[in-house]
Amino acid sequence: MSHIVVIGAGQAGSSLVAKLRKDGFDGEITLIGAEPNLPYQRPPLSKGYLLGEMTLERLFLRPESFYADNNITLRLGQPVTAIDAAAKTVTLANEVISYDHLALTTGSDPRRLPASIGGDLDGVFVVRGLADVDAMAPMVTEGARTLIVGGGYIGLEAAAVCAKRGVQVTLVEMADRILQRVAAPETSDYFRALHGGHGVDIREGVGLDRLVGANGKVTGAVLTDGSEVTVDFVVVGVGIAPATHLAEMAGVTLNNGIETNAQGGTSDSAIWAAGDCASFPYQGGRIRLESVPNAIDQAELVAQNIMGAGKEYVAKPWFWSDQYxxxxxxxxxxxxxxxxxxxxxxxxxxxxxxxxxxxxxxxxxxxxxxxxxxxxxxxxxxxxxxxxxxxxxxxxxxxxxxx
CATH class of the missing domain: 3.30.390.30 (FAD/NAD-linked reductase, C-terminal dimerisation domain)
Structure with missing residues (x-):
């Protein structure tokens, strides 16, 4: 009986295994996730969930019963320690799992501040996983002071939530304007005015020089213009990078993520990839899309192709952001x-x-x-x-x- 192993229990991984069963795959399926939680939505983490408007259960993409009812084996809270592509095995802490097909839906990792400038101080957060937001939530209280590093969508969404909770927000963006990498000046102007109307202090063309702390906890920041900001916590939103360390371990080709063909296959015929971690052919070039719709659509296509459909992925990029x-x-x-x-x-x-x-x-x-x-x-x-x-x-x- 064929065994499909999926590493990465996020939006793409959950979509892939659900599609396999929906389309009639009757072999073994194992879904492996490093986090202990059921697969969950990430976008609401920094919005409804952090605001306390969304419960943990509502974050889950599917109830636990779905996986049991569909005979999908979950290995949650169990990071993969090794992949042997020649032997077609995946190693966890206490288990070696053989596969016929392996799908990598490992997503992306947030870029963090180096320890040399205070990135390892307590009170410095990224917004990526449930544990990150759970750790930060108690600090997001009225009257608290925060510095947000990075004026992309992640940083601006965090600023909106903090401002709504009565936090004093300073946001720094090293580029000339917020959203410079992803949007036109008109969109930047719109969101600068929106945040300014909610009391957010946006400083463009200004970066973080270093964080300062006392007793191991962040207390302030020195900016590149020489100014200093007193803070209770810091949110780092300086982008993400595709999570490729397991793909590298498996020996598949990397190219701004895990390089796939139009069907989602990698340089190893038994290994596939989908979601944030995968780069694929697009309009004569190659792109990697960091979005929920792409994670779902690409993962479902890979599920079909593992079963022999031979379909090519035609991406239809779309994204969203909620602020105030x-x-x-x-x-x-x-x-x-x-x-x-x-x-x-x-x-x-x-x-x-x-x-x-x-x-x-x-x-x-x-x-x-x-x-x-x-x-x-x-x-x-x-x-x-x-x-x-x-x-x-x-x-x-x-x-x-x-x-």
Whole structure:
């Protein structure tokens, strides 16, 4: 009987094993996770869960009974210590598991501050796993002071939650503006104003020089402009890196993550990869997408291909971010854009449409789900639209689909 082993019990891993059973795979399935918890959603960790608006049980992707009912063996809280690709075995602390197919859904790891600048002090947190947020939550109280390092979406979401809880927030971004790596200046301006209206002190073009502490706990920060900030805790949001150490152990090819072909296969015919950790062919190049939709879609495709479907992955990138009462929805990838068109909405709603010459690449929609849906449909279909029509608020959005 064939045995499929999946390492990484997150969104991709849980989706992969569920799809195998849904599509009729009747062999053995083992899902291995380093964390002790059932597979859970990560996006609400830094929002609803940290705010206390979401319980632990609601985080779980599926109840424990699902895995038992579908004869999926869980090995939770058991990190993999070795992979022998030649022998087709995975080693845990007290167990060696043989596989016929191995899927790596190991996700990504947060970048941490080096110990040399105080990164190992108590009170310095990243926002990645349940344990991180559980450790930080008691400090997120009214009147506390925090420094958030990094002005990407992770840092801004953490800033929003802290500000809503009455924390005094200072956010530093080493680049010239927040969201510089992922968004146009228009989107940066929107979120800078939003956070400023909630009392967040955003300092752009300013980095962290070092953290200072007393008795092993962080108490302050010295910034690159020479200023000092007193803090009770620090949140580090300086990006993530694909978790590839197990893939390296298995000897598969790496290339900004685990290199896969269009079907999700790696350089080893028995090993597959999906989710944040996998880089795959896309429009003549190669990308790695860090998003929930990609983790689900890619993992389900890999499940089908393990069973012999032979399908190629066609990515349809979309993302979201929740900050205060604003929902940002992003369709497409803005890489290589030449200009941005603004479409005003009602109240706080607005959308920014990225074009490369005449071709629509992406849309950032703030509290404007209609603009997002129309932009997403156009991008998914490989179509474009007239930039002047987009900018005219009198243009009916749906008419863009007929152009």
């Amino acid at each position: 009462d604003v929902k940002l929805q992003i369709a497409g990838l803005n890489t290589g854009y030449t200009h941005v068109v603004t479409r005003p909405g009602e109240g706080q709603s607005v959308s920014y449409w990225y074009f490369k010459d005449a071709q629509l690449l992406a849309v950032d929609a703030m509290n404007d789900p209609r603009a997002y849906m129309v932009g997403k449909r156009l991008i998914d279909m490989g179509k474009t639209c007239d930039a002047q029509a987009v900018a005219d608020p009198e243009t009916e959005l749906k008419s863009l689909l007929k152009a």
